[in-house]
Amino acid sequence: MKYVVVSPRVGVPGQPYDIDAAQARGINIAGLIAGGFIARVEESTPTKPKTPKVKRNTKE
């Protein structure tokens, strides 16, 4: 699970938010999410690009 900064009050918007370091400093992560300061983003796994289908010439 990844978190990003939403509000400039906690960092640079769009940058990842290090929740492990924040929790070590005693910061209430649930409060930051509820207040709209940071947001959780789902990490998507890359999918294989589809190769275009090649039409075979069947008239030979």
Next chain:
Amino acid sequence: MATSTYLSNPGLVEVGGVNLTDQCNAATMTVTYDQLEETTFGSLARTYVKGLETNECTLTLFNSYATAETYATLLALVGTQTTVKIKPGTGQESATNPIMVLSNTFLQALPVANMTLGELSTIDVTFVGGTFSQDVTP
């Protein structure tokens, strides 16, 4: 007699990891120790040693109910322990510009509304207890 004066314009007022410098117009952090008497028979004056710390930080903040503002910050913290940081100046932290940190300090009460006709809404919040430390490393 040499004197120096200091303009109160903190570089950082942070509550629970949220920078509230632009919503704060007064901040007081006080380090206090219990005063334990050690006077004995034969002493000519009372003397004391320090006991436990009882620290306190009071902030006056402009109230804002918008997303990621004062109310959202403090509502999540009332009744919990958090960290408050104050840096006197805008420069990098150093021995002459330390970040004063109050860790595990408790926010007992939050005035959720404080409104007066024709005035900007402000609230005073007081964080009590916790451990005081200084951060002087940039």
